[in-house]
């Protein structure tokens with residue numbers, strides 16, 4: 267449905283209209299200058315070949331250092347696998363952990379490719395409906411109840427999450443992980459929005475367990491969506507199988523992106539400034555949206571998303587998103603993309619754009635709603 271919104275937005279722009287884009291979940295900022303400079307220098311050498319299957323050694327070592335610096339955790343670089351974005355990491359993780367027919371729990375609302383990739387691989391995504399009572403997270407009780415219906419082989423969580431931006435406190439993550447492990451349910455933690463936490467610091471599942479599989483990416487914090495590079499922290503027992511899978515599926519991750527990603531860690535000060543901008547955008551929306559009638563907003567803890575209940579305006583968020591775009595030229599994503607059950611009540615707004623645009627979006631929508 268977001269594709270429909272994007273196509274309609276493109277038509278408005280072709281006609282000379284100026285659309286404020288809050289539908290696409292990617293940073294508007296550029297990657298760190300250090301990453302661009304390293305990539306430029308690498309291009310000038312003229313040759314970029316295949317690399318080691320799990321990534322160039324300096325990058326795996328640098329990612330390991332990142333865990334020490336950011337979480338106080340020692341991770342053996344051998345456990346780090348560099349991947350083509352976190353997207354490829356999902357496929358590798360599912361292929362290495364699960365067999366066709368396995369049941370894997372994912373939260374609703376949630377990032378749709380989890381369930382789509384699982385289905386494409388012949389697995390059965392088990393959608394667990396979450397609510398405000400549990401801060402939009404799967405709880406141990408929910409997991410075990412589903413496991414008793416028919417055994418689960420895995421559970422995948424994200425914190426901060428897409429589309430809600432809500433985070434699991436460390437204690438909630440620890441309890442869910444313990445429940446999963448006590449039942450032999452494999453645990454996958456999507457940590458792609460780590461670094462973009464405002465309410466409280468995000469905890470990595472790698473710190474709580476050696477058997478959890480952690481997925482991360484350079485796409486969001488480092489603003490490198492188009493470079494298609496991410497990583498996994500693997501349980502030791504899985505290193506060999508992921509090595510073989512990636513070797514067969516992709517040979518290696520693009521060398522240029524690996525070189526840029528390694529240098530990106532030198533640009534953290536720039537990325538912290540970008541993060542500060544998101545934080546200001548978040549404040550603009552948290553102050554402005556309730557004044558124009560968007561009173562029910564889910565906890566906006568991290569990432570750059572805000573998930574608003576719009577049921578007081580309309581029974582169908584797809585229709586509502588179309589009308590907002592047509593009337594105000596603000597593009598938002600209908601919740602049905604993330605939640606086939608209750609998504610018709612919600613829209614997602616991405617606040618990774620310019621601050622002036624956030625203010626303008628609130629004003630345009632407020633004028634339309636008569637506020």
Ligand SMILES: Cc1ncc(COP(=O)(O)O)c(C=O)c1O
Nearest residue numbers: 351352353377428458483485496
């Ligand atoms: C929660 C979540 N996980 C993973 C991804 C995939 O990102 P990438 O493949 O660029 O790392 C996204 C992209 O929006 C996302 O929102």
